Amino acid sequence: MPGRLRNIALLLSAAALAIPAVARQPNILFILTDDQDWHMQSLQHMPLLQKYLVSEGTLYANHYCTVALCCPSRVNLWTGRAAHNTNVTDVWAPYGGYPKIVREGINDDYLPHWLQDAGYNTYYSGKLWNHHTVENYDKPFAGGFNGSDFLLDPHTYQYRNATMSRNGGDPINYAGRYSPDVTAEKAYSFLHEAMSHDEPWFVVHSPIAPHSNIDLVPEYRGDMPAYDDRHANLFKEYIIPRDENFNPDVQGGVSWVKELPQLNDTVIAYNDEYQRARLRSLQSVDEMVEVMVRILEEHGQLDNTYIFYTTDNGYHISQHRMHPGKECGFDTDVHIPLIVRGPTVPAGHISNAVTSHTDIASTIMALAGTPLEDSDGIELPLSAGADALSKQEHVTIEYWGLAIPEGLLGWYGDSNMSDPGYKAPAHAAPNNTYKAIRVISEAYNIYYSVWCTNEAEFYDLKTDPGEMKNLLSMEHASASFTLANRQFPQVRSRLDALMMVLKSCKGRSCVEPWRELHPQGDVSNLIDSLRPEFDIFYEQQPKVSFSACMLGYLPQYEGPMQVNSFAVDDETDPWKKGSRIPEFLLQPGNGAMWSLWT
Numbered sequence: 001m002p003g004r005l006r007n008i009a010l011l012l013s014a015a016a017l018a019i020p021a022v023a024r025q026p027n028i029l030f031i032l033t034d035d036q037d038w039h040m041q042s043l044q045h046m047p048l049l050q051k052y053l054v055s056e057g058t059l060y061a062n063h064y065c066t067v068a069l070c071c072p073s074r075v076n077l078w079t080g081r082a083a084h085n086t087n088v089t090d091v092w093a094p095y096g097g098y099p100k101i102v103r104e105g106i107n108d109d110y111l112p113h114w115l116q117d118a119g120y121n122t123y124y125s126g127k128l129w130n131h132h133t134v135e136n137y138d139k140p141f142a143g144g145f146n147g148s149d150f151l152l153d154p155h156t157y158q159y160r161n162a163t164m165s166r167n168g169g170d171p172i173n174y175a176g177r178y179s180p181d182v183t184a185e186k187a188y189s190f191l192h193e194a195m196s197h198d199e200p201w202f203v204v205h206s207p208i209a210p211h212s213n214i215d216l217v218p219e220y221r222g223d224m225p226a227y228d229d230r231h232a233n234l235f236k237e238y239i240i241p242r243d244e245n246f247n248p249d250v251q252g253g254v255s256w257v258k259e260l261p262q263l264n265d266t267v268i269a270y271n272d273e274y275q276r277a278r279l280r281s282l283q284s285v286d287e288m289v290e291v292m293v294r295i296l297e298e299h300g301q302l303d304n305t306y307i308f309y310t311t312d313n314g315y316h317i318s319q320h321r322m323h324p325g326k327e328c329g330f331d332t333d334v335h336i337p338l339i340v341r342g343p344t345v346p347a348g349h350i351s352n353a354v355t356s357h358t359d360i361a362s363t364i365m366a367l368a369g370t371p372l373e374d375s376d377g378i379e380l381p382l383s384a385g386a387d388a389l390s391k392q393e394h395v396t397i398e399y400w401g402l403a404i405p406e407g408l409l410g411w412y413g414d415s416n417m418s419d420p421g422y423k424a425p426a427h428a429a430p431n432n433t434y435k436a437i438r439v440i441s442e443a444y445n446i447y448y449s450v451w452c453t454n455e456a457e458f459y460d461l462k463t464d465p466g467e468m469k470n471l472l473s474m475e476h477a478s479a480s481f482t483l484a485n486r487q488f489p490q491v492r493s494r495l496d497a498l499m500m501v502l503k504s505c506k507g508r509s510c511v512e513p514w515r516e517l518h519p520q521g522d523v524s525n526l527i528d529s530l531r532p533e534f535d536i537f538y539e540q541q542p543k544v545s546f547s548a549c550m551l552g553y554l555p556q557y558e559g560p561m562q563v564n565s566f567a568v569d570d571e572t573d574p575w576k577k578g579s580r581i582p583e584f585l586l587q588p589g590n591g592a593m594w595s596l597w598t
């Protein structure tokens with residue numbers, strides 16, 4: 001934010017504070033794990049998290065990340081902007097990582113800066129971005145924090161070789177110590193420092209657990225995460241849930257997923273141990289949650305602090321025959337834990353509101369008393385009864401690039417693509433660029449995706465929670481699917497148009513996408529859109545398509561970008577053809593008068 005605007009923001013927040021009715025701005029403690037799953041029971045294996053956060057706060061049961069990859073997801077989280085608006089879509093150059101974040105101006109304009117402008121002191125311990133390295137951490141320094149201690153590449157994912165820069169100082173090596181414990185200790189000290197000042201504070205702890213252990217030097221080598229000795233004996237009996245999508249006999253999916261061979265017993269045994277290792281690594285996080293809550297309690301600050309617990313993206317291991325990894329649109333990868341405990345948040349509540357990481361920045365800035373003006377998200381329902389008011393039913397999901405198996409045994413293909421400078425492991429799957437949407441209400445639960453190969457997937461999670469039966473494939477007839485007495489082709493045409501809006505939405509069009517299609521505001525969800533009088537309108541919409549599989553957001557390869565709006569420029573609309581309506585009312589911008597007539 002330019003200096004002058006910052007001053008205005010400070011004045012505004014000072015003014016807000018001066019109003020007696022406004023409570024003191026709450027503190028915010030944010031715990032962000034790395035690659036934590038919802039679908040392999042990781043939350044159920046964290047007893048202290050259950051005790052201090054789930055039982056005392058709200059679990060958001062329909063929470064999603066929008067890009068299933070660390071760096072793009074974190075940019076989405078800390079900006080409140082969709083990935084197609086940040087254009088940080090990967091972990092490495094040229095499409096992502098810290099240098100790209102700096103180039104896009106995000107290092108000077110994201111949540112910690114906005115919170116400082118609102119009067120907060122801000123602190124961060126752990127992993128901030130990817131490609132934030134021992135070489136570039138000071139070119140420039142990461143912005144927005146009063147205190148920071150960042151894990152740096154190429155050592156970020158080495159569990160016993162953490163290398164960190166404190167407040168911009170030279171990198172310090174913590175060889176032999178367990179990284180999630182190291183970053184936790186630093187987070188405790190920041191918490192104490194934050195509480196020693198009068199201002200409200202924002203403290204983030206982002207441990208690497210339960211991410212895989214990765215050596216980048218001398219060459220890429222990924223293996224299961226390391227855990228501390230004190231947790232080595234836990235979960236010996238655990239196996240990954242044998243859900244219907246676990247290494248299935250009949251494979252679904254499209255593109256490279258469809259071609260995957262079934263995993264053999266050696267891989268399955270390795271994968272079960274891999275998830276045990278993840279659960280063990282999460283025990284350090286679980287203990288940290290308890291320490292954090294106790295510190296807040298001892299200082300009398302628990303009642304004025306919101307605690308957020310979430311992760312950057314989900315994870316799959318053996319589901320859909322995949323080796324350990326993320327980057328897919330399946331719920332294993334995008335449906336993730338979010339728990340919030342705080343003064344207004346109902347305890348022991350499970351919220352079914354449909355929410356995503358795009359909503360977090362708006363939520364935090366609203367708590368800070370200076371709501372975000374140009375976010376692509378909305379505020380989470382944080383108080384009793386707020387769920388009922390939450391009308392959002394869609395999540396925008398997008399991905400560009402490769403799918404990289406992380407286990408020692410994974411091999412998906414040859415990622416030797418003709419993109420100079422792109423340093424990806426040779427065993428990654430190309431053609432993993434896609435757009436997807438989740439649409440969820442009491443009456444329906446749908447995943448719809450269109451890939452860069454122009455293949456598409458449609459899963460009805462009401463009857464197929466494992467996303468095994470693609471209703472657009474030869475094997476699975478879509479004829480049986482109906483919604484509000486409409487047939488599958490009518491439903492799909494609406495979802496095509498919704499995805500068209502969401503793939504390039506910005507601000508309000510991300511939050512109220514149906515309004516782009518129906519500017520009069522008479523359609524605000526999937527059911528409304530299914531009315532038969534809209535059939536021709538939807539059939540004639542441009543459709544999401546790609547002309548090539550690219551590794552980044554290159555819109556020239558991503559087909560049409562604009563939708564038609566009903567009644568304003570739809571030639572098939574009988575009202576427009578009729579002569580009863582004066583022509584000037586049909587001009588864009590005269591919607592207010594138009595609504596007087598209808």
Ligand SMILES: *[C@@H]1O[C@H](CO)[C@@H](O)[C@H](O)[C@H]1NC(C)=O
Pocket residue numbers: 087094095552553554555
């Ligand atoms: C996104 O970034 C890439 C890499 O810098 C660039 O080539 C592309 O044009 C950008 N896309 C948009 C829409 O700006």
Ligand SMILES: *[C@@H]1O[C@H](CO)[C@@H](O)[C@H](O)[C@H]1NC(C)=O
Pocket residue numbers: 116120121122145146197
């Ligand atoms: C934190 O940083 C902000 C922005 O630089 C500054 O205004 C504020 O005084 C700092 N707080 C402390 C306690 O130093």
Ligand SMILES: *[C@@H]1O[C@H](CO)[C@@H](O)[C@H](O)[C@H]1NC(C)=O
Pocket residue numbers: 155158161162163171172173175
């Ligand atoms: C551990 O990190 C240091 C840098 O802090 C590096 O010099 C060393 O090579 C790393 N060790 C391993 C085994 O990667």
Ligand SMILES: *[C@@H]1O[C@H](CO)[C@@H](O)[C@H](O)[C@H]1NC(C)=O
Pocket residue numbers: 264265266267409410
């Ligand atoms: C099992 O699959 C892995 C990975 O594809 C392969 O390396 C290994 O040789 C296979 N083992 C057996 C016993 O077939």
Ligand SMILES: *[C@@H]1O[C@H](CO)[C@@H](O)[C@H](O)[C@H]1NC(C)=O
Pocket residue numbers: 416
């Ligand atoms: C990538 O493919 C090109 C062209 O087929 C080939 O010349 C090159 O050696 C390959 N690089 C690697 C690392 O396999």
Ligand SMILES: *[C@@H]1O[C@H](CO)[C@@H](O)[C@H](O)[C@H]1NC(C)=O
Pocket residue numbers: 255256413430431452453548549
């Ligand atoms: C990737 O998709 C293109 C079509 O866009 C296809 O020609 C190519 O064979 C695919 N590659 C792989 C490895 O599936």
